[in-house]
Amino acid sequence: MKIGYLGPESSFTHTAAVNAFPSEYLVPYRSIPACIKAVEFHEVDLAIVPIENTLEGSVNTTVDYLFHQSTIPVGAEIVLPIYQQLMVSKENKERWEEVTKILSHPQALAQSQEFIRQYFPNADLEQTPSTAYAASFVSEHPQEKIAAIAPRASAEKYDLEIVKENIQDIASNHTRFWIIGKDEAHLPYLPVEREQMSIAITMPSNMPGSLYKALSAFSWREINLSKIESRPLKTSLGEYFFLIDLVVDKPLELIEFALEEIRLLGGEVKIFGKYGIHTIYGV
Numbered sequence: 666m667k668i669g670y671l672g673p674e675s676s677f678t679h680t681a682a683v684n685a686f687p688s689e690y691l692v693p694y695r696s697i698p699a700c701i702k703a704v705e706f707h708e709v710d711l712a713i714v715p716i717e718n719t720l721e722g723s724v725n726t727t728v729d730y731l732f733h734q735s736t737i738p739v740g741a742e743i744v745l746p747i748y749q750q751l752m753v754s755k756e757n758k759e760r761w762e763e764v765t766k767i768l769s770h771p772q773a774l775a776q777s778q779e780f781i782r783q784y785f786p787n788a789d790l791e792q793t794p795s796t797a798y799a800a801s802f803v804s805e806h807p808q809e810k811i812a813a814i815a816p817r818a819s820a821e822k823y824d825l826e827i828v829k830e831n832i833q834d835i836a837s838n839h840t841r842f843w844i845i846g847k848d849e850a851h852l853p854y855l856p857v858e859r860e861q862m863s864i865a866i867t868m869p870s871n872m873p874g875s876l877y878k879a880l881s882a883f884s885w886r887e888i889n890l891s892k893i894e895s896r897p898l899k900t901s902l903g904e905y906f907f908l909i910d911l912v913v914d915k916p917l918e919l920i921e922f923a924l925e926e927i928r929l930l931g932g933e934v935k936i937f938g939k940y941g942i943h944t945i946y947g948v
């Protein structure tokens with residue numbers, strides 16, 4: 666089986682992929698849309714993409730692409746602890762405080778903003794396609810006064826020196842990843858903690874209390890929501906869809922009835938998938 670991921674090797678997504686699929690063939694891609702397209706064009710069987718982080722919230726690129734441009738189902742979720750490290754070339758390890766530019770993926774820069782404000786308030790911040798890409802760039806430009814924020818695995822892979830450890834704004838930082846694709850996602854090495862369903866609903870714009878009415882379909886059936894968030898529909902100002910995660914601890918029929926009730930109210934429902942959540946520990 667071929668599994669696409671946001672590369673290069675040693676990115677957080679790569680770590681999630683290695684833990685989920687230790688013996689499958691992993692294929693790196695340069696962006697999240699490229700990973701999703703690789704599934705659509707059958708270049709890979711499944712892909713793994715980040716969906717949400719404790720500190721920074723939803724990964725909008727993933728949410729928007731899956732909502733607007735794709736019908737690929739979600740088959741499983743992986744939760745990975747995220748520790749950000751500041752790393753420089755071996756040549757710069759004694760003078761890391763002179764760094765004038767920090768490179769990383771926007772999510773990693775945002776997750777480390779308190780650290781950056783405290784230690785490098787004047788540094789330029791440059792966004793890269795992934796954390797591992799930032800680390801590889803630093804290793805290719807060893808003389809430049811630049812640093813990368815990336816995983817420990819990237820420092821090992823690109824022979825960089827970690828000069829400040831675990832610089833993310835909170836100790837307990839996690840990212841959720843979705844495994845997407847038509848094929849079933851079998852993860853024999855990672856036990857399922859619980860089941861969840863993710864959906865997007867769009868309610869008629871001129872209906873007072875439409876969100877309240879939609880949510881009551883879950884409420885009176887005692888279906889628990891673990892997330893609700895609005896995203897722009899990209900049609901006009903004030904038009905949104907709602908991304909909702911439902912806890913699946915009751916018969917599925919009950920959820921199906923609730924979704925049917927929302928449709929009868931005039932709402933549109935897109936089901937991303939019903940899937941198991943697997944947490945990776947000790948990485």
Ligand SMILES: O=C(O)C(=O)C[C@]1(C(=O)O)C=C[C@@H](O)C=C1
Pocket residue numbers: 671675676677678679715718724747770772773794795796797840
């Ligand atoms: O850049 C990486 O290493 C990634 O795998 C991407 C990504 C993300 O998009 O959220 C994954 C986990 C971390 O939250 C930071 C970055």
